[in-house]
Structure formats: structure tokens, C-alpha cells
Amino acid sequence: MLIVPLLVLATAIDLYDDLMLERIVINMFVSVILVVGLQLFTGNSGVVSFGHISFMAIGAYASVLLIMSPDKKAYTLPYLTGPLSEIALPFIPGILLAALFTAVLAALVGFPLMRLSGSAATMATFALLIITHVILINAETYTRGTRTMYGLDNYTTLWVSVFWGIIAIIGGFLFKESRVGLMLRASREQGEAAAAIGVNIVRVRWVAFIVSAFICALGGAVWAHFICSISPYTMYMHTTFLTVAMLIVGGTGSVSGAVVGAVAITGLFEGLRAMEIWISTLRIAGQTAAGFTEVFLGAAMVLLMVLRPYGLMIGREVRLPARWRRKLGPATGKSAG
Amino acid sequence: MKWAEIAELAIAAVSLGSIYALMALGLVLVFGILRLINFAYGEFIMIGGYVMWRLQRMSIGIPWVLEVLLAVVMVVITALVLERVAFRQVRRSHGPPINLLLTSFACSAVLQSLVMVLISPRSKGIQYPPLVSADLTLGPLRIAAFDVMAMIVGAMALVGLTILLRKTFLGICLRAAADDFTMTRLLGVQANRVIASAFAISGALAGISSVLYLARIGLVKPDIGLGPVIIAFFASVVGGMESLAGAVVGGFLLGFLTVGLQVVLPASLLAYREAFTFLIIIVVLLFRPQGLVPGRHMREVR
Numbered sequence: 001m002l003i004v005p006l007l008v009l010a011t012a013i014d015l016y017d018d019l020m021l022e023r024i025v026i027n028m029f030v031s032v033i034l035v036v037g038l039q040l041f042t043g044n045s046g047v048v049s050f051g052h053i054s055f056m057a058i059g060a061y062a063s064v065l066l067i068m069s070p071d072k073k074a075y076t077l078p079y080l081t082g083p084l085s086e087i088a089l090p091f092i093p094g095i096l097l098a099a100l101f102t103a104v105l106a107a108l109v110g111f112p113l114m115r116l117s118g119s120a121a122t123m124a125t126f127a128l129l130i131i132t133h134v135i136l137i138n139a140e141t142y143t144r145g146t147r148t149m150y151g152l153d154n155y156t157t158l159w160v161s162v163f164w165g166i167i168a169i170i171g172g173f174l175f176k177e178s179r180v181g182l183m184l185r186a187s188r189e190q191g192e193a194a195a196a197i198g199v200n201i202v203r204v205r206w207v208a209f210i211v212s213a214f215i216c217a218l219g220g221a222v223w224a225h226f227i228c229s230i231s232p233y234t235m236y237m238h239t240t241f242l243t244v245a246m247l248i249v250g251g252t253g254s255v256s257g258a259v260v261g262a263v264a265i266t267g268l269f270e271g272l273r274a275m276e277i278w279i280s281t282l283r284i285a286g287q288t289a290a291g292f293t294e295v296f297l298g299a300a301m302v303l304l305m306v307l308r309p310y311g312l313m314i315g316r317e318v319r320l321p322a323r324w325r326r327k328l329g330p331a332t333g334k335s336a337g
Numbered sequence: 338m339k340w341a342e343i344a345e346l347a348i349a350a351v352s353l354g355s356i357y358a359l360m361a362l363g364l365v366l367v368f369g370i371l372r373l374i375n376f377a378y379g380e381f382i383m384i385g386g387y388v389m390w391r392l393q394r395m396s397i398g399i400p401w402v403l404e405v406l407l408a409v410v411m412v413v414i415t416a417l418v419l420e421r422v423a424f425r426q427v428r429r430s431h432g433p434p435i436n437l438l439l440t441s442f443a444c445s446a447v448l449q450s451l452v453m454v455l456i457s458p459r460s461k462g463i464q465y466p467p468l469v470s471a472d473l474t475l476g477p478l479r480i481a482a483f484d485v486m487a488m489i490v491g492a493m494a495l496v497g498l499t500i501l502l503r504k505t506f507l508g509i510c511l512r513a514a515a516d517d518f519t520m521t522r523l524l525g526v527q528a529n530r531v532i533a534s535a536f537a538i539s540g541a542l543a544g545i546s547s548v549l550y551l552a553r554i555g556l557v558k559p560d561i562g563l564g565p566v567i568i569a570f571f572a573s574v575v576g577g578m579e580s581l582a583g584a585v586v587g588g589f590l591l592g593f594l595t596v597g598l599q600v601v602l603p604a605s606l607l608a609y610r611e612a613f614t615f616l617i618i619i620v621v622l623l624f625r626p627q628g629l630v631p632g633r634h635m636r637e638v639r
Contacts, residue, residue: 123571298450
């Protein structure tokens with residue numbers, strides 16, 4: 001499975017002990033969580049969502065409110081009163097509860113939204129992103145508004161991010177192979193036919209929306225306790241575009257595609273950035289190459305889409321070799337993505 | 338509220354609406370044929386602004402009208418180059434439709450960072466001639482001149498576009514391609530040419546709306562396109578992605594919503610104005626997923 005090379009990479013980074021590299025890899029694993037969360041909805045249902053980063057943001061802020069110690073809250077969020085100002089959960093229950101809260105919100109919001117499909121659904125999720133952003137900016141009591149929220153404790157070490165990344169990947173696989181996942185993929189391929197054999201498309205989409213919101217919120221919470229200072233602007237358009245890009249570059253059809261996309265784009269981005277710094281130190285004709293990373297990243301994305309239109313993984317999964325899989329019995333079914 | 342105030346607000350709403358309608362039209366033209374929601378559209382608007390700024394900085398006394406014309410031409414060229422370099426290549430690789438969307442993200446990011454690197458991440462001021470930036474007094478009414486300009490130019494562009502689409506051969510090809518692209522190609526219309534001209538017209542509309550939109554702000558910065566492009570999306574989606582009339586309807590609806598909510602909402606909720614606007618849009622979409630003006634050929638767009 002795909003988890004093995006990720007574990008190898010994490011171990012190697014752990015042994016190499018380079019702070020910069022470690023931060024990059026933690027960021028990558030957070031991206032893996034987010035992209036897998038997005039894939040769970042977009043890949044299986046075929047509806048492109050621009051709204052999932054709002055779940056990341058809600059998850060991040062909710063986890064901060066639940067986890068931060070009361071005396072720190074008195075400093076960063078002076079207007080906060082009631083039980084929220086006194087609560088201070090440990091890390092794991094905190095982020096799980098934050099993700100659960102986000103999932104409940106997603107359930108409420110998703111209930112009407114899931115009746116839409118096609119570009120109307122995409123635009124509605126996009127509207128959701130903007131609405132969430134506006135609310136986060138203006139709910140100053142809970143979020144400090146436009147100002148950065150700081151003073152978070154750093155809980156997310158390398159292995160914490162690896163752990164949650166792998167949990168997300170397993171979750172993505174299990175959902176895809178589950179009954180609901182299968183029904184959802186059927187509705188993606190042929191909506192009418194799926195409905196005719198009794199799939200309630202709106203319901204299965206809704207379930208996927210909630211589960212994927214949960215995963216994205218987890219990603220947001222893990223990320224918040226890694227970066228230690230968050231603001232609504234860091235979880236908005238740019239993150240959305242990057243996450244969607246990772247998913248498409250990897251291939252929407254499979255969880256492996258999501259993972260590969262996250263790894264590939266992170267690698268490409270960091271590689272370009274390292275090159276940019278290197279070229280800048282050379283100072284060719286007194287010019288710095290600052291800012292060209294994004295330009296080349298965009299060009300590389302277009303090139304990738306021309307060369308691999310169905311993504312790097314073409315909707316396939318990285319699986320155990322068939323010989324070993326048969327020994328495990330029929331539990332791991334066949335899937336064409 | 339006095340009637341004069343109401344009239345002033347109505348004029349503001351109509352002028353804003355006509356700018357939004359132009360933007361939405363540019364998007365829908367391309368969407369109708371390619372099924373592409375072009376995210377790089379905002380960067381077209383940004384480029385229009387930068388061309389004007391650049392020409393003004395050369396200070397060789399180019400007449401303002403020529404400045405505007407050059408801005409529009411540059412935007413059209415940008416649109417054509419993007420179509421040729423990026424969109425056409427991706428289209429040829431026959432991937433899923435979402436690839437075109439990502440391509441437009443990529444183009445948007447590339448153009449933004451290019452401007453940031455080559456010019457400056459800071460905002461630059463654009464001057465408009467006194468005729469445009471003045472206030473007109475009409476009896477009890479005080480009207481900003483650029484509102485009048487927006488209405489006149491908007492109406493002219495709409496009429497021009499209608500004539501182009503109804504009376505010329507190219508227009509007929511474009512409309513046919515928007516209705517049924519496969520059939521149009523079978524009848525011998527060249528796909529590349531139709532798509533390129535759709536991009537060109539879309540670019541021209543973006544250029545015109547860029548001049549009108551930036552007149553309200555008076556400056557240009559690398560991420561200036563984000564606001565307009567979001568508005569244009571929602572205008573076109575609410576109006577109906579399948580019809581050009583829908584884009585106009587959606588644009589005016591958004592113009593009225595923006596101005597209307599500004600007046601109706603109490604001061605404490607004013608900060609949430611955008612949230613309300615998009616909430617209303619979601620509600621409209623829930624009841625009319627195909628938009629207010631559905632196209633003649635109902636299709637599920639994936």
C-alpha cells in the first residue's frame with residue numbers, strides 16, 4: 001500500500017534531523033490529510049468542491065478554542081466568556097471534538113446543498129467558502145477577526161502529522177470501498193442508472209460531504225497546532241486552489257491519486273523554491289529570481305495536465321501485489337477507481 | 338428616505354449592475370462553448386488596469402481614449418495567448434473537464450505572480466480624466482460621472498454584442514457552438530477558430546469592464562481581479578450559465594443586491610454584507626439550480 005513509502009520517508013526525515021526539511025514534510029502530511037478529505041467527496045461524487053477549506057478553517061479555530069489554556073485565552077481572546085473561555089482539552093480529544101463540531105455544521109449546511117450538482121454545486125460550495133471567511137473575519141470574540149491568532153501550543157510533531165495523515169488515508173480507502181462509497185461512485189458514473197437501482201444520490205453525497213468535512217477539519221486542527229499562529233487569510237482562496245490542484249494533478253479518481261498529488265505538488269513547490277534561492281544567491285546580472293516559483297508551478301501544472309490528463313495515478317490505487325492480496329481473503333475488493 | 342435618495346441609489350445599482358453584467362457576459366461566452374469557468378478572467382481585468390497605469394507613467398500625453406483602447410487590445414491579446422498556450426493544449430489532451438478549470442487557476446496564478454515580480458506587489462494609482470471622476474448635479478440629484486459612463490458604455494457594449502451575435506456569421510457560429518458544439522463542428526465550423534474568437538470577445542468585455550470597474554477604485558494591484566471574478570461567477574451562475582441573457586440578469590441582480598443590502602442592513606450587520614449576498618445566491622441556486630434564465634438546451638454540466 002501507499003502508506004509504506006510515506007512511513008519510510010517520515011523515518012528518513014526523522015533520522016536526518018533537519019528542522020527545515022521536517023517542517024516541509026509536516027506541511028506535506030497536512031496537505032495529504034486535506035487532499036484525501038477533498039478526494040473523499042469530490043473524487044467519489046464527481047462534484048468539485050471549493051468549500052472544503054472553510055471546514056479546515058472552522059476545524060482549526062474550533063480546536064484552538066477547545067485546546068488553548070484559559071490564561072492564554074484571557075490574553076488572546078479577552079472578550080470570550082462562558083464555558084468556552086474555561087475549557088482546556090488535551091490535544092487529541094480537542095481536535096476530534098473540533099472535527100466533530102465541523103462535521104455537524106457540514107451536515108446542516110450540506111443538507112440543502114447536496115441537492116445541487118454540476119457547476120451550481122461547485123459555485124454554492126465556493127459561496128460557502130466566502131461566507132465562512134466573512135464570518136471568521138467578523139466574529140472577533142472567537143477568532144480575533146482579521147488579526148492573527150497566536151499563542152497556540154505546538155502539539156503537531158512529525159509523527160503526529162504522519163499518524164493523522166495515515167488515519168485519513170485509511171479512512172479514504174475504507175469509505176471508497178464501503179457500501180455508501182460504492183453507491184456514490186455509481187451515482188458519479190451514471191446518475192440516472194444509480195437512482196434507478198435505488199441509490200438515494202442526495203443522501204450518499206451528504207454522507208460523503210460530512211465525512212470529508214470531518215477529515216478536512218482534522219487537517220485544519222493539526223495544521224493550526226503545527227504553525228501555531230492562524231488567520232482567516234491563510235485558509236482561503238490560495239489554500240483552496242492549491243488543494244484542488246493537488247487533487248487534480250494526482251488524479252481525482254483514487255485516494256492514491258490524492259496522496260501522490262499532495263506529495264508531487266509539495267515536492268515541486270519546495271524544489272522550485274530551493275532553486276529560486278540558489279539562483280538568487282548567484283545574482284546573475286544583479287537579478288534575484290524571487291517570485292518565479294509560482295510562475296513555474298503554474299506552468300508545470302498545465303504541462304502535467306497536458307501529459308497526464310487523468311492525473312498522475314489515472315484513477316488507480318497503489319495496492320498490495322495480487323499474490324499477497326489473495327491471501328488476505330476477499331476483504332480487499334477489486335476497484336477500478 | 339426621499340425620492341431623490343432612492344433615485345441616486347437606483348442609479349448606483351444600475352451602473353454597478355451593468356459592469357457586473359459585462360463581466361458575467363465575458364465568462365458565459367467562454368463557458369457556453371468550452372464548459373470552462375475561466376478563473377483567469379480576473380487577471381484580464383488586472384492587466385487592463387496595469388496597461389493604463391503603464392501608459393500613464395510614460396507621460397507622453399497619450400489621449401485617454403487611446404489609453405483605454407490600448408488596454409482593451411492588450412487584454413484581448415492576453416486572452417488569445419492564454420487560449421493558444423494553455424487552454425488549447427489541455428483541451429487537446431482530452432482529459433476530464435475539471436482540467437480546464439485547473440488550467441485557468443494556473444494561468445491566474447502565473448499572471449498574478451508575473452505582475453508581482455515584474456512590476457510590484459504594491460498597488461499603483463490610475464488617473465481618470467476630470468470628466469469621468471467629477472460629480473454631476475442634476476436638480477436635487479448628485480450623480481458620480483463614472484456611474485453615467487458605466488451605464489452608457491455598458492449599454493453600448495450590450496447592443497454591440499447583441500448585433501455581433503445576431504447578425505454576423507461569427508456570432509451565429511458562436512451561438513450554435515454554445516448550443517451544441519459537436520453538431521456545429523460536424524457542420525464544418527472550425528473549433529479552434531470559434532473558441533479563439535470566444536476568448537477574444539471575452540477578453541474585450543473584460544477590458545471594457547476593467548476600465549469601468551477600476552474607475553470606482555482608482556488603483557490597480559496584482560490581486561485586484563479576485564473581487565470582480567467572484568462577482569462575475571456568481572452573476573453568471575445565478576443568471577444561468579447556459580444563456581447570455583441570464584448573465585445580464587444575474588449581473589444586474591448582483592448590482593442591486595450589493596447596493597440594496599448596503600442600505601437595508603443595520604450598521605451592526607454591515608460587515609456581514611458579503612455573507613448575506615452569497616447566502617441569497619445559495620438560496621436562489623437551491624430553487625433554480627439552472628439559474629434564473631435557463632438555456633434552451635438543458636444539460637447536466639459535470
